[in-house]
Amino acid sequence: ARSESQGPQARRGGAVGSLAEKRVPWAEGLAEGALSPIIEERGGLAVYRLDGRLPATHRPVSQPSVRREIAATLLREADALPGAKALAAQVRARLSRNPEDPELAALVASRAVRRHVTQPFDKDGPEAIPGVGLAPEAFQAAFAAAAGAVAGPFQVRQHYVVFRVLVAKAADPAAWVAARADYSARWREAKRGTVVDRWLSQVLEGQPMWVDGEALRALTRAQLLAEPGSVSPPPR
Structure with a gap:
């Protein structure tokens, strides 16, 4: 429909657009090409010319756009x-x-x-x-x-x-490089134990695991408290 109004669009000859049937009760029974009665709207007085009718479209409520339109309509109706x-x-x-x-x-x-x-x-x-x-x-x-x-x-x-705006910080490329290096170092430190465990699991996968009970019981307290690797395991 084309509107002829007293508002800002009057100098441009109105606007062309589509209107839902429920919003234009005056269009019922109006012939194509005919003018509507003078209608008082928020922006002033308006007259519409009915250029034609489009077939009805049906969209499922599951569409997000349909839900947004329904919500907007309800909010408008409640002002x-x-x-x-x-x-x-x-x-x-x-x-x-x-x-x-x-x-x-x-x-x-x-x-x-x-x-x-x-x-x-x-x-x-x-x-x-x-x-x-x-x-x-x-x-x-x-x-x-x-x-x-x-x-x-x-x-x-x-x-x-x-x-x-609580805090606004300008980009600092040098600080970003330092922060990235610090994060990488802390990440490697945090993952170090996991990486070693994974490597040991791969190395020892499929190998028999054994503990020599007699040799373990024969170790002295000093040997048990010694640094790792300073005590040679007994021959197998």
Whole structure:
């Protein structure tokens, strides 16, 4: 349908788009090419021209996109999205003034607001924020902001996200090389016993294992406390 409105699109001659039948009750019985009655909408008055009808499509509820659309519809019907955006704006204003504001804590506690401190994440990974998920706009804003800055709200799926940058570290190639070398050394040290055990298992695999009880009982206390390898085993 093409809309002719008094809003910003009026100068461009309206917009062309598809509308679900349940959203346009005025289209019932309307002939193709005919104009709708004048309809009062949020952006002003609008008139639609019915260009045609498309066949109905059926998509399974198991599709993630269908579930998101259903959730968005339910939130719109409950007027939850505008309220959530207004709440996010309040949270940002109070967070910008004082992160330790008791009124901010009370606001978060009294409403369905989730407060979360993320794990550190870097710019080279996917555009996802730990605990939030895939959020390209918020991800880019996080790396464009300085420590202590507040940004948002950003719409992430059916939620609004406001964040404050706690720590921002610039990339330091020299420090990365040193950290990698330190990690490699600690990893080798931690795995050393496992590597030796695995090597001994491979060497001794299939060989008979034996202990000479008489020779063991004949060893003196000094021999038992001696350094490994200083006492020769008895001949077999």
